[in-house]
Amino acid sequence: MNRPNRKRAYQDGCAVAHALDLIGDRWAMPIMRELMLGPKRFTDLRASLPGISANVLTQRLEELEAASVLVRRRLPPPAASQIYELTDWGRESEILFQVLGRWACRSPTMEPGKPMSQVSVVLSMRTMINRAAIGDMDATIGLRFGEEEFRAVLRDGDFTIDRGDATGDVIVTGDQNAFVAMLYGGQRLEDMAGALSVEGDRALLDRFLTLFPLPPKAPSTVSPGSTASSG
Amino acid sequence: MNRPNRKRAYQDGCAVAHALDLIGDRWAMPIMRELMLGPKRFTDLRASLPGISANVLTQRLEELEAASVLVRRRLPPPAASQIYELTDWGRESEILFQVLGRWACRSPTMEPGKPMSQVSVVLSMRTMINRAAIGDMDATIGLRFGEEEFRAVLRDGDFTIDRGDATGDVIVTGDQNAFVAMLYGGQRLEDMAGALSVEGDRALLDRFLTLFPLPPKAPSTVSPGSTASSG
DNA sequence: CTGTATCCGTGTTGATACTG
DNA sequence: CAGTATCAACACGGATACAG
Numbered sequence: 001m002n003r004p005n006r007k008r009a010y011q012d013g014c015a016v017a018h019a020l021d022l023i024g025d026r027w028a029m030p031i032m033r034e035l036m037l038g039p040k041r042f043t044d045l046r047a048s049l050p051g052i053s054a055n056v057l058t059q060r061l062e063e064l065e066a067a068s069v070l071v072r073r074r075l076p077p078p079a080a081s082q083i084y085e086l087t088d089w090g091r092e093s094e095i096l097f098q099v100l101g102r103w104a105c106r107s108p109t110m111e112p113g114k115p116m117s118q119v120s121v122v123l124s125m126r127t128m129i130n131r132a133a134i135g136d137m138d139a140t141i142g143l144r145f146g147e148e149e150f151r152a153v154l155r156d157g158d159f160t161i162d163r164g165d166a167t168g169d170v171i172v173t174g175d176q177n178a179f180v181a182m183l184y185g186g187q188r189l190e191d192m193a194g195a196l197s198v199e200g201d202r203a204l205l206d207r208f209l210t211l212f213p214l215p216p217k218a219p220s221t222v223s224p225g226s227t228a229s230s231g
Numbered sequence: 232m233n234r235p236n237r238k239r240a241y242q243d244g245c246a247v248a249h250a251l252d253l254i255g256d257r258w259a260m261p262i263m264r265e266l267m268l269g270p271k272r273f274t275d276l277r278a279s280l281p282g283i284s285a286n287v288l289t290q291r292l293e294e295l296e297a298a299s300v301l302v303r304r305r306l307p308p309p310a311a312s313q314i315y316e317l318t319d320w321g322r323e324s325e326i327l328f329q330v331l332g333r334w335a336c337r338s339p340t341m342e343p344g345k346p347m348s349q350v351s352v353v354l355s356m357r358t359m360i361n362r363a364a365i366g367d368m369d370a371t372i373g374l375r376f377g378e379e380e381f382r383a384v385l386r387d388g389d390f391t392i393d394r395g396d397a398t399g400d401v402i403v404t405g406d407q408n409a410f411v412a413m414l415y416g417g418q419r420l421e422d423m424a425g426a427l428s429v430e431g432d433r434a435l436l437d438r439f440l441t442l443f444p445l446p447p448k449a450p451s452t453v454s455p456g457s458t459a460s461s462g
Numbered sequence: 463c464t465g466t467a468t469c470c471g472t473g474t475t476g477a478t479a480c481t482g
Numbered sequence: 483c484a485g486t487a488t489c490a491a492c493a494c495g496g497a498t499a500c501a502g
Contacts, residue, residue: 008475008476041464041465042464042465042466043463043464043465046465054465054466054467055466055467055468057465058465058466058467081463081464081465082464082465
């Protein structure tokens with residue numbers, strides 16, 4: 001229990017430096033990301049953050065709780081387990097993830113194809129949606145990624161997607177990475193080798209997939225032969 | 232020279248995780264912040280980032296260069312020194328700093344009064360300006376913090392501030408931390424004990440200072456007696 | 463089953479000293 | 483001025499053992 005308790009902190013009045021003191025440690029933002037669509041248990045977090053170790057997760061959760069970014073709640077019996085949930089202010093950090101995501105997807109070194117968590121995929125849709133292209137579309141799209149279900153709604157020129165029953169005009173079931181390959185990789189359902197199945201209005205799905213354009217890449221300013229850290 | 236060259240990277244397709252791979256290392260964002268208003272030399276960076284050590288600065292600059300966030304340029308003689316300059320894409324990251332700053336200044340654990348760099352103060356004004364309150368103000372404000380000079384312009388309901396000659400309708404000279412105490416701490420010029428001097432239209436300065444309101448704090452969700460890391 | 467604590471090998475960070 | 487070299491302290495990740 002008696003940890004030394006003194007973190008390395010920027011001694012800087014800049015609010016950005018304070019933000020980095022709070023959420024700049026390794027794994028802090030990915031943890032927040034995984035909680036953005038609702039609370040999760042320790043084990044769920046661990047499962048959706050491949051590479052994190054139990055002790056690091058414990059420590060980050062403590063620090064984020066101390067920062068009032070999240071709270072831990074004990075569920076009533078028979079669940080008898082704890083859940084971690086963003087505070088209101090923690091949830092307001094979603095804009096950080098959107099802006100960071102929009103900037104980073106233009107990175108010259110961003111390479112697609114690496115696996116994403118279910119939550120990442122849903123948040124990326126909130127980030128990349130081109131609202132100007134929605135027009136008068138009025139539709140509900142259900143997504144079922146493993147055990148998790150989400151529902152997207154297009155209405156009145158707006159787009160929302162949240163946890164919820166995967167019902168609607170079209171329902172996609174399967175692996176979220178296969179869905180991402182369609183969404184951002186330009187792949188077609190036929191290329192998915194059965195990793196995805198679709199029920200309902202396939203034409204709607206095709207149109208839906210066009211609503212998430214990727215912005216142009218920024219040019220690389222590194223000469224190809226230099227000693228850049230290649231991953 | 233032959234560093235192992237393999238960083239700890241999130242193996243995650245999420246664009247946010249990629250962003251963190253690029254600029255999530257300690258000191259990376261403060262370095263970018265210091266370059267946001269124009270290029271700087273190694274020694275200037277070191278001076279404006281108290282606490283960073285030379286080897287870490289070297290390494291971060293290399294990594295940020297490899298990420299195409301900044302470039303290093305050799306100045307023509309007689310300067311004969313290098314400068315570090317953000318790329319276009321690197322400069323577009325300013326929105327990250329604004330969003331991060333707006334979110335973090337609501338932190339329950341944010342405590343004012345810690346020193347800020349000159350660049351931080353200027354960027355914070357870009358972040359916190361309340362454009363709706365500008366009205367028909369038409370004025371130029373000069374700021375002189377140490378060796379650095381900045382010029383703020385209010386015109387057509389817009390606000391800009393950049394490096395530039397500290398001339399205008401009112402000119403403030405002195406320590407940027409004293410200026411911040413007026414800007415965000417509600418202090419008055421008389422309380423500054425001579426750390427600031429003002430030439431020109433003092434009424435304009437008073438009105439100018441009202442254009443940068445702080446948003447309300449988020450509530451703390453930590454019980455005061457708990458073992459929070461009070462770092 | 464759901465976390466938490468401890469040990470250990472390794473890599474990163476940071477302070478000091480030093481070189482071109 | 484612009485970095486390198488060295489070294490100690492710490493953080494991370496993996497494994498494992500422990501507690502409710």
